[in-house]
Amino acid sequence: MVTNVTSFGRSGLYDWMFQRVTAVVMLAYTLFIVGYLLLNPDMDYTQWKALFDNLAMRIFSLLLVFSFAAHAWIGLWCVTTDYIPMAGLRILVQAGTGLITFIYVAWAIQIIWGV
Amino acid sequence: MLVSVYRYNPDVDDAPFMQDIHIDIPGGKDIMVLDLLQLLKNKDPSLGYRRSCREGVCGSDGMNMNGKNGLACITPLSAVVKNDKLVLRPLPGLPVIRDLVIDMSQFYAQYEKIKPYLINDTPAPAIERLQSPEERAELDGLYECILCACCSTACPSFWWNPDKFIGPSGLLQAYRFLADTRDTAQDERLADLDDPFSVFRCHGIMNCVNVCPKGLNPTKAIGKIRNMLLQKAT
Numbered sequence: 496m497v498t499n500v501t502s503f504g505r506s507g508l509y510d511w512m513f514q515r516v517t518a519v520v521m522l523a524y525t526l527f528i529v530g531y532l533l534l535n536p537d538m539d540y541t542q543w544k545a546l547f548d549n550l551a552m553r554i555f556s557l558l559l560v561f562s563f564a565a566h567a568w569i570g571l572w573c574v575t576t577d578y579i580p581m582a583g584l585r586i587l588v589q590a591g592t593g594l595i596t597f598i599y600v601a602w603a604i605q606i607i608w609g610v
Numbered sequence: 611m612l613v614s615v616y617r618y619n620p621d622v623d624d625a626p627f628m629q630d631i632h633i634d635i636p637g638g639k640d641i642m643v644l645d646l647l648q649l650l651k652n653k654d655p656s657l658g659y660r661r662s663c664r665e666g667v668c669g670s671d672g673m674n675m676n677g678k679n680g681l682a683c684i685t686p687l688s689a690v691v692k693n694d695k696l697v698l699r700p701l702p703g704l705p706v707i708r709d710l711v712i713d714m715s716q717f718y719a720q721y722e723k724i725k726p727y728l729i730n731d732t733p734a735p736a737i738e739r740l741q742s743p744e745e746r747a748e749l750d751g752l753y754e755c756i757l758c759a760c761c762s763t764a765c766p767s768f769w770w771n772p773d774k775f776i777g778p779s780g781l782l783q784a785y786r787f788l789a790d791t792r793d794t795a796q797d798e799r800l801a802d803l804d805d806p807f808s809v810f811r812c813h814g815i816m817n818c819v820n821v822c823p824k825g826l827n828p829t830k831a832i833g834k835i836r837n838m839l840l841q842k843a844t
Contacts (some may be wrong), residue, residue: 496801496802496803496804496805497774497805497806497807497808498805498810499805499806499807502806505805505806506804506805506806507803507804507805507806507807507808507810508804508810508836508839508840508843510756510806510810511810511836512840526729542630575812576770576771576807577766577767577770578770585697
């Protein structure tokens, strides 16, 4: 068995499963938003704001943000382990990816709860 | 026709180069690429390549012909030659020993990892361990692999991580033993594969299926291993 300390969940199956589940969440969110926009063609700012004032919508959006972050991490981890053979540089890029992902998550939370 | 062959002899050459050789095919017949290589070797005896059975069974003459991996002995010129030109290169991704001969150590190391033999600690019966015809049929499409390495050397995941990713050929064989009812080490075999590289580096692009000279489907076998891992873990 190949061991790796930087992967998302240590187990290949866990990472694979997590990536599929998060993809389903992102698909559901996309379908919902696109559907909502299509069903409300005359939507104005107040209606859009009201949608995101709703706690359920905020929780759904937060779930999307976490799913997106996990999905991106697993995917980019694969890319970095494929294309950056130098361990030092690879860990640096992975750390950078992790930091940027974390910043985006924190920022997204602020946006969702700041509407 | 024009044949462009990858040449590299590390004792003499500083770097690999492509050698262009014009050759007339006798009688305008549709010969196999391996026959063409013999004609080339008659012209230039320094050309190196592996061959043995010349009928697609031994798996020695895997090479890259006009960009696609395959066995030279069962590939007719009509199937690969374009515009009267054929480019012959060694299988990609593994170190070249000389000309079209590659060092397959990494490929065999991955094969060895999956323990390619039956494991069964129960006392052996008097004659043999029996299987029903249905159980035996589970091994069809798996046991036929001749380890020519055409699939694994067509796989980008194997190019980037040949030391960690088992590769399509090894995984096809891994499933061949996982699917064998006479084997009792299924749990151990699966536990050895459940890391982020061994199986899960496969992203299902199916290059392996595209090139397999025996018409096998490693991607399908990998999917079945994944399902077994999933069933065991949920």
